[in-house]
Amino acid sequence: MAPVLGQGVTNAPAAKTKAVSTSSIPTLASMQQAVLNQDYTIEQLRRFKEENGNIVTVRELLEVDANGTLRPDFELTFLEVVGEPPGSQLTQDWQQTYNRYGTLFFRQGAFNVRDLVKASTNYSLHDFGIVIRAGRLARRVVVFPNAIDKAIWLIDVDSLTSVPLFIAEFDHSLNLFANIEAVTFTSTVQPITPTLPTSNVTAMPDFASAQTFLNSPAGLLNPNVMVAIDYTLDNLEVHDDPINGRKKLVMSYTDGIDQFMIVQTVNTVDPFANLPSSASGAHTIGRFRDPAISALVFWDDQVAFHVAGRGLLKRLDEVARRVYLQALSQ
Amino acid sequence: MSSNHSTGPLGDGGEHRGLRSALAARCRFALRDVGSDESSEHIAKCSFCTARTKAANRIAKFASQRPEVPAALSAASMLEGIYDRVVESAQQVSLGEWLQQSDVPVPDEHAPEVSAEASPWADATSGVECATGDLIGEFLRGPELPDVRVWFGVRRSILADVAHEIAAPAKLRLMNWRVLLAGAAASAVIALLAVSDPAPVHPTIVFTDLDRAPDVEFATVRYGSRH
Numbered sequence: 224m225a226p227v228l229g230q231g232v233t234n235a236p237a238a239k240t241k242a243v244s245t246s247s248i249p250t251l252a253s254m255q256q257a258v259l260n261q262d263y264t265i266e267q268l269r270r271f272k273e274e275n276g277n278i279v280t281v282r283e284l285l286e287v288d289a290n291g292t293l294r295p296d297f298e299l300t301f302l303e304v305v306g307e308p309p310g311s312q313l314t315q316d317w318q319q320t321y322n323r324y325g326t327l328f329f330r331q332g333a334f335n336v337r338d339l340v341k342a343s344t345n346y347s348l349h350d351f352g353i354v355i356r357a358g359r360l361a362r363r364v365v366v367f368p369n370a371i372d373k374a375i376w377l378i379d380v381d382s383l384t385s386v387p388l389f390i391a392e393f394d395h396s397l398n399l400f401a402n403i404e405a406v407t408f409t410s411t412v413q414p415i416t417p418t419l420p421t422s423n424v425t426a427m428p429d430f431a432s433a434q435t436f437l438n439s440p441a442g443l444l445n446p447n448v449m450v451a452i453d454y455t456l457d458n459l460e461v462h463d464d465p466i467n468g469r470k471k472l473v474m475s476y477t478d479g480i481d482q483f484m485i486v487q488t489v490n491t492v493d494p495f496a497n498l499p500s501s502a503s504g505a506h507t508i509g510r511f512r513d514p515a516i517s518a519l520v521f522w523d524d525q526v527a528f529h530v531a532g533r534g535l536l537k538r539l540d541e542v543a544r545r546v547y548l549q550a551l552s553q
Numbered sequence: 554m555s556s557n558h559s560t561g562p563l564g565d566g567g568e569h570r571g572l573r574s575a576l577a578a579r580c581r582f583a584l585r586d587v588g589s590d591e592s593s594e595h596i597a598k599c600s601f602c603t604a605r606t607k608a609a610n611r612i613a614k615f616a617s618q619r620p621e622v623p624a625a626l627s628a629a630s631m632l633e634g635i636y637d638r639v640v641e642s643a644q645q646v647s648l649g650e651w652l653q654q655s656d657v658p659v660p661d662e663h664a665p666e667v668s669a670e671a672s673p674w675a676d677a678t679s680g681v682e683c684a685t686g687d688l689i690g691e692f693l694r695g696p697e698l699p700d701v702r703v704w705f706g707v708r709r710s711i712l713a714d715v716a717h718e719i720a721a722p723a724k725l726r727l728m729n730w731r732v733l734l735a736g737a738a739a740s741a742v743i744a745l746l747a748v749s750d751p752a753p754v755h756p757t758i759v760f761t762d763l764d765r766a767p768d769v770e771f772a773t774v775r776y777g778s779r780h
Contacts, residue, residue, distance in 0.1 A: 271777030274766065279777055313778075320778035324770065332774045400775070473770065484771055495761070506756055511763040515775045520767045531771035544758055551756050 248350045249362055249380040251343060255336035257385040260289050262412040265357075265386075268305065269328070270402040272515065280305040281317060285329065286412045293337065294458075298415050299325045326424060330458075331475070331482055333403055334366070334376050334390045337457050342479025345369050345453055354379050356388040357405040366480065370453070371395050372535040373481050384410055394535055400515050423463040433472050436461055440489040442524030443472065444553060446546045448485070451538055453478045483517075483532030483539060485546065491527040494520070506551065508543055519543035523550040575702035580605075 264286045271279045282303045288296040301321035307314050321328070336342050351363040356379040366376040375397070379389035388405040427433040430445040437443060448454060457477035463470055471488040495507040509520045517539045519530040528550070530543040574581065580602050583592040587606065596602040625631060766772040773779060 271775075274776050274779075281777070316778045320773065324773045327770055327774050331771070484769075486770060505759045508758060508760050509763050509767065510760050511766045513766070516766055516772055518763075518767050518769050518772060520763075520769070529767065529769040529771075531769045533775075540760065547758055548756070 249348075249364055249382075249385050251336050251346070251348055251366075252339055253385040254378075254380065254387070255293070255339050255342075258289070258293055258295060258335065259291055261287070261384050261386055262289050262410065263287050263384065263386050264409045264412050265388075265405050266302075266407045268402075268404045268406060269332070270404075272400060274513075279317075281321075282406075283321070283328075286415060288412050288415045293335075294330075296415050297329055299329050301325070331484075332401065334378055334387055334392075334480065336480060337477040337482070338455070338479045340479070341453070341455065341477065345373075345478045346480055353382075356381075357408045359383070359388065359408060361388050368481070372537060373478070374400070374533055374535065376480070381408065386410075394514055398514060400533075425461045425463075427459040427461060427472075430459065430474075433459055433461055437470055437472065437489060440526065442526030442550065442553075443487055443489060444546075444550055446474065446485050446542075447549055448476060448542055448546070450541045450545055451476065451483070454481075454483065457482065481533065481536075483530070483536060483542075485542075486529040486531070488527040488529070490525055491522065492525075493522045494527070495522060506547060508547060510540065510543075512537070521547050521550075523547065524553070526550070575706060 264284070266282070266284050269281050269283055271281065273279055281301065282305055284298075284300040284302055286298040286300075288298075290296055299321065301318050303309065304311075304314050304317050345368060347367050347369065349365045349367065351365060354361050354363045360382045361379040362382055363377070363379050366378065368375065372395075375393045375395065377389075377391040377393065378387050380386070381388050386408070387403075388408060390401070390403045391399060392401040393399055425436065427436065434443055454476040455478075456474060458473075458475040460473045461470060462473055469488055469490065471486050474485045474487075475482050476485070495509065506523075507521065511518045512534055514534045516534050517532050517536050519539060519542075521528050521543065528543075528546060530539050530546065532539050576584070579595055580599060583595040583599070583602055584605060586592050587596070596606055766776070768779070
């Protein structure tokens with residue numbers, strides 16, 4: 224199975240720093256420190272709740288090579304769909320999905336302390352005692368958001384390395400939406416040698432650089448998201464879609480733990496051109512919302528905009544509206 | 554001299570609302586108390602009061618003479634007829650209601666007829682001293698009318714009110730036109746300002762709910778493979 228490789232912004236050789244063992248109660252700071260410094264290899268089960276409500280369990284192998292930054296080098300390898308025979312159509316679909324989106328599964332599909340200061344402001348951590356996970360001593364903690372429109376996280380943190388061994392994401396009604404469970408864990412990693420080109424994802428330091436990289440298309444804009452005041456820009460990348468070759472600017476915003484994305488895909492046609500509301504001069508924002516996801520799409524001047532985040536984050540409606548107004552005013 | 558006032562059920566002489574005395578207050582006071590020094594001083598100065606006083610003196614000679622009451626008026630049937638008419642007319646007004654509610658004993662209709670000589674009306678009749686029989690008949694038959702001068706005053710008052718009401722709508726119409734003109738002028742000024750400084754028109758944004766999550770990266774992160 225072809226692994227998915229992810230490399231940090233610096234692309235520097237991995238810093239093989241041993242983490243200091245601790246049996247104390249984990250904190251947000253210790254978990255972020257593990258991202259910066261801890262190498263590990265973990266075989267885990269990642270459970271997805273599909274749109275039709277079915278649960279699909281995928282076995283994967285994650286190798287993380289810490290590089291002193293919050294974006295460590297990693298390799299994510301799809302192993303199997305639990306209960307599916309190898310080579311089945313479903314297995315092939317999932318393999319292709321991991322090939323295309325594996326980076327997103329690691330960066331955005333798990334619990335990450337992306338900004339310690341904001342995370343400490345917007346969340347609180349509560350310890351619930353000692354558990355055994357993947358044959359290792361761990362402490363169970365719950366991370367509560369200070370706002371009702373964000374997820375609640377239950378995490379079994381390895382007592383020795385502060386690496387999460389079990390992650391469960393709940394909404395405010397305690398409905399489970401995502402789950403990752405470690406099966407085996409080792410605190411070492413084999414050197415990661417990229418065998419697949421990573422040119423389809425290019426990290427950008429700022430919007431101006433991304434705009435220049437994309438040849439300054441007319442409809443591209445630097446979104447104003449002041450309405451989501453507890454979120455700030457976390458990451459900015461240009462993706463080359465390997466399927467259709469379209470370039471898109473992916474901007475991720477975080478409140479320290481949670482994330483939402485604004486994606487601008489250039490050189491697209493208006494998907495809402497034939498709607499009756501468009502004929503009357505109105506501008507349309509397509510909206511999908513369920514407990515798992517809030518997704519809003521709109522179009523202006525050859526650029527398709529996607530605003531997406533967790534289902535509870537209903538304020539994304541206002542984010543989308545304001546970004547659309549910003550686009551129309553350009 | 555006929556009275557200018559109508560009496561209420563209690564005989565308190567209360568005035569009808571809206572009637573104004575044709576006499577000035579000083580004249581009224583003077584004519585009421587003719588013998589006093591103050592009144593004499595006023596009468597000497599006021600030509601109207603002087604004439605009224607002279608006329609009153611001329612009539613007083615006749616008013617002091619009491620003519621004989623005609624025999625027909627002394628008949629019991631005559632008096633009883635008067636009595637019945639008075640009672641009937643009084644029953645239909647508030648006087649009748651007052652009498653019914655009062656403690657005054659109602660005469661017994663079935664009591665034996667009393668002779669005219671013993672009739673209590675005999676004393677009352679002898680007490681009534683009128684200048685002429687015509688005056689008594691007029692008092693009993695005709696309704697009490699206010700003085701003509703009083704009615705002139707009432708008429709002037711009503712006409713003045715009507716004239717005021719007719720004038721008020723005209724004033725109101727004039728005021729409405731002024732308000733409309735002022736509003737039109739203000740609208741014109743505002744329109745000119747608006748033309749010279751056009752306000753931005755906000756585009757209309759409509760949310761359309763989708764029945765399936767769009768093909769966005771985050772949907773794949775949440776749902777996984779989308780087949």
